[in-house]
Amino acid sequence: MTCHPAAFAARRTRLLEQMAPGAVAVLGTAPEVARNADSDYPYRHDSHFFYLTGFPEPEAVVVLVAALADKPAQALLFCREKNAEREIWDGFRYGPEAARTAFGFDAAFAIAALDAEMARLLADAPAVYYPVGRDRKTDMQVKRWLDAVRAQSRGGVTAPDTAHNLLPLLDEMRLFKDDTEIATMRRAAAISAQAHARAMKATRPGMREYEIEAELLHEFRRNGAQSPAYTSIVASGANACVLHYVANNDEIKDGDLVLIDAGCELDGYASDITRTYPANGRFTPPQRALYELVLAAQAAAFEAIRPGQPYQSVHDAAVRVLVQGMLDLGLLNGGKHGTVDEIIATKAYTRFYMHGTGHWLGMDVHDVGQYRDVHTPGKPSRPLRPGMVLTVEPGIYVRPGDDVPQQYWNIGIRIEDDVLVTNDGYSILSAGAPKTVDEIEQAMAA
Template structure:
């Protein structure tokens, strides 16, 4: 790993939150992600299953975490299974977790080699009455492959059909949504790396530059600051491309007079950042570009003020829609008749602003977190309004990452990233 070690106290706290919500005599199991093959002897770079990392800090393949608070044997209340390492593996693949290193990383005292899993697990299941399975129930998930977790669940149901089944996801949605101070610090570090990348490209972008060259500049800055790279596939969209919400080809020339939308974020220690900025390719906004840009910025500023404890996510989006409607009227993109005759299920503003304004941020870019209950302090949300005008060859979106506070306005983890028209132009014309 490129990142600095994380204190095991974070993972101890995270496990305590999870086990406190478990039913009596229940056991929970969490598996690492698979290594995914490309072809021949090649695999994709390994990415740890976020729930396993959240609860243990273990960041390698072939790892299993078992939580059993009511175990008769105290040493089996929490157990970590890791792949057995040796000199051969160390030479060919690099250093893996020893039992001692696994304990230091996770704070879990009982560590077994993975080859002992079925034996130890059977002993524990003979005591347990309920097993928590960890399934992905994120509202945007679209998994199309069988995961290591899926295979375990299938095996376990066949092996132990008499056990009651419970869902880990409901506990994790609540727990992961409210961040610990250590997590906020890790997200802030990711945001600071993103800031360095953005300031780098502000002095690099000019007419004639290719979108992929800008992507490369970001990657250069991210890697040299201990990031593994992008937290998600970057969007580097110039001109009309900015109207394609998930444009990731990044293969076009940036032309004089066009705007350039950059939806880019660095990861750090598996934690994500999520930034969007829209800048003029030639370093100067036209009057119309400035007009639309400032309209988006005003919506962003007002939407940010609503991120306080007690706000309901769904109602929040309704209010943001009203703000955007007002701005679109001012820009002449909507008229009063459009609003009066709008479809309540698809309001008039959706023609120019068709996506949501905020989502949870953390170990995943679109992180776990409760959305049907009131917002709470220490939740981290994005704020990302946009206006997309294909007829004008322009799409503008602005996005920062905010920490909700118990009292007062949220903290902007990206407050040092240039945002206003004046700041953008100053940086691009230094």
């Protein structure tokens, strides 16, 4: 992974500035998880921890001590010691001293020293910040540290009398991407766009969905991405009407549409792209009609993205276009379901479009950050601001029904792009993946 020590240090400084003077923040990374027997799942760091440190190893904790009038702020790392024998089996370890230098910490210690150092660092601190309630192990660990401080009370030492949840502060910071993050996310989206283009060109009727998944994974790794950002969806035919279909086992048939929802993770940051295309390279008229509707809904959603606009307006714009299209194509009946406004009010459209039009994107594919302004009465949708990154992913999913025109049965379509909010509007990070009907048909013909 690419290391940007100055960027991580700047984030730590921003967090320290939000803490009470002299307070202590503590945050551990994710544990290793056993897959079966003596095999572990591939290790993936905790996103909040990595956001502050860039440190990729397990068994690590970051501690931040806010400045006082006579004491500068401190950023400390606790990690595994160097171990020549374990490095033969498991690979390189930084060890505290090399980690301190490489990642820009004021000091670093062996993870075995954490308990003793925390009892010292928390002595006379006014408050402690940590992920309150996230897991029992962390809660009990902090309790032990506080008990150890209180045991020193006869010497005049006091323990923090206030505990704050650290995660809301970090969530709000992570919602706004800095230049380093945006550059990484652009690259991740570009890799994923290439993978979608590769998958389209490789698809032929008679292949299995997992063969197309393999094309995606090949392109991710070939370009340096460490892993998929989530389990890839390769859904052909009726499978595309299952929102989270991940079996990826069926045969792709002539006349099927193929819906791929897949993105890579690069240096800790996710991409998330969906494309839908015909297995044989040519849309049928009913497929094309629904596809053009979803594409128009996405275009309307894009136009709602600009600083100051409520986040909810992106979804509302897409829904209005989709509902009008459902009426025009006969999926909904005006006499039965009413006008566009009435259908939106009753949510009758959710039979064919049952999810939101997007989500925040960042280190997690469904990234952190509030969607509503929780500090305003009524909790309205929060306004979009430059530096936010969101997905825009309208869709339509038509299951068979007596009141549904048969030519649309078992067609599932979703079109998804990754979008950065800019000072004057938006920038589509994933524009490299073919999307219009002509682009798709030309790419597959080639």
